[in-house]
Amino acid sequence: MNWVRALLSALVCGPVATAADWPQWRGPNRDGHSADTVLLETWPANGPKLAWSLTDAEEIGTGYGSPAVVGDRLYVIGANGAKQTATEFVTCLSLKDGKRLWRRELVTTPGKFNDGWGGGPRSTPTVDGDAVFVLGSTGDLVCLSAEKGEVRWAKNFVKDYEGGIPTWGYSESPLIDSDHLLCTPGNKGGLIALDKKTGKTVWQCKELTDGAGYSSILVTEVGGVKQYVQQTMQSGIGVRASDGKLLWKVGGIRRAVAVIPTPVLHGEYVFFTSGYGAGCECFKLEKDGDGTKATEVYTKNKVVANHHGGVLRVGEYIYGHSDSSGWVCFDMKKGGDEPVWQNKGVGKGSVSFAAGFLYCYAENDGTLALVKATEKGYQESSKFAIPQKSKLRPNLGKVWAHPVIAGGKLILRDYELLFVYDISKPKA
Template sequence: MAEGRLFTMGHTAGKESIYCLNTGNGETVWSFSYASPLVDNLHDGGPGATPTLDGKFVYTLGRGGQLYCLSAETGKVVWSRMLQEDLDVELPEWGFTSSPLILDNQVVLEAGRVVSYDKLTGRKNWQTKRHAAGYGTPALLESGGQPLLATLDCDGLRIVRSSDGKEVDFQSWESPFLTNSTTPIVQGDKVFISTGYNVGCALFRFSGSSLELVYSNREMRNHFNNCILLDGHLYGFDGNSNLGRVVQLTCMNFATGEVLWKKRGLGCGSLMVANGKLVLLSDKGDLVVAKATPKSYQELCRSRFLSGRCWTMPVLLNGFVYGRSARGQLTCLRLPAE
């Protein structure tokens, strides 16, 4: 969201659409549509990536691998690439879901290869060798003044140079159902990853040339929504969406992996942090505000927000929360002032 406009995506009758909406009233400013598979394996399907706004341009990735750069003002196509053909990769089981990462003049994605395009022209800068596609987004890792990229695919954690895509190091981290779907969390020389299906989480230290394991455990098993790191503590959902009643919101010490508290009742939801508070969306559509503290779970308020399945992370801007259900219900709600 920027300058009174909200960018989102959806799927209707065999077509994906990119929408630019007015944040004040929800009216459509412009939209752009294209044919795309639904990819609704064990869920509702539709786009799985978040639009990335960079200055005058918005970058999106469709479930079928349709990469677009559009004018944020008009929705006009600046350039596009079809990743299945351009990268010589197959459609992953769950489609393409990497949100475009803008790094200087590059747009970088995880798509069965890590790939970099020139953000203004769409010219390919480099690509890595093929691997089992992951479903998260590359993360920036700075080491010795050199910008690197950390990605979690369904083979493992990969560190590559942002300048040419050359692999620096790799640590195997396999999922039993090829569902590594989170984005690495980077703080300094530390890289945290997490996977569902009882795989668990791990913290690695990057020495400049190699990854060294700090700890691993099964206390934070993110199925698809990432943890949030705040003041040395991770807040996230431990467990799988198919067993939502036993999923637990968990607070964990980032440095040691020690669990400080757990709380059931929100299902396999999503969360963000604002002003020292957790803004949580349960998988059934309840919006919850709680204190972001390692001492205990301290709920402040709760309201019914959306209906149906809710796996998409909400967005907060100027005191308003914007949320979307899996069926495309988009709702805006004002948070309490205190």
């Protein structure tokens, strides 16, 4: 009878997370790392086997957000057109063959943002137990059931929290930490914690009045103090988890225009980077009474200036694209005036990591390079390009969704297009 109980529990609770899932922005730990380990280390010239693809805009809609994967299900948010007025919706697909399991249209709240780069959502769904949490481009935060996509509750950052829509739309992906959901409405909305089951406000950090950037929140603990780390349009910040108190705020680099990359954590250290000449900075977080202080390790460093695509850490090193240097390896704690190595590679793009390799996804042409994650130099194992490019995104838009590696699959999006490749090693 135990297996019967387990089956009934799964049917009631929805998809169950496993080690190889990608349940939220940048993977299980929000660090760009996949838990998959048994993956191909080289690919044929035309790429790994294409398991399935969706190329009709009616399937997943338009948007720049990456998918989330839990078990045999893939969740993605899109819109029915390339304008900011397009209705947004969430689609749940079978990871095996791309078959649609459900689709839920959202009540898209009118709001203004610059859609010259293309309308549609920019965020990644967050899957937690039997719920899916999504954030639309005009600040619609919605909780859905993972099983059928039924709406449980909804909020809007502008109407409910006096938030301010960023120039190119809200792009943050919600963070679930225990019973709470964390997000950044920005401006008078600050940073908020909600009850994930009801949407009720737990606390609101009104000390923070920075505009919302395009980054997403991380959770860490310093000297027994749990806190949320975020990058806004003006600052790097830490907010106490228990009550929403602003613990620290830093801003040595000149953040401007669009602040996009999610911070990187390494023990008590935090690393920030941004484009438009900002560069990067690193701080050591230390206990300070019942709070935390951020002590500068270095700032205004120009070696890593990441515009789009983010950076990630493997061991002691930061990897990603820098506007000034191409793809770089950089010692996170030591800093310095030179990268460990640099290489133009496949050109500017986003990056994810799995089983010892970087997956570098070029924003201009959708080329994906498999590069060994080592401080010993840029070592490209294989590369290929997605078979077709979006015909719907405006010319100013690029291939901005990050690679997702989950369940032995490599998932690549270009606006309304979705390609799923099998990169698992054959069984012996």
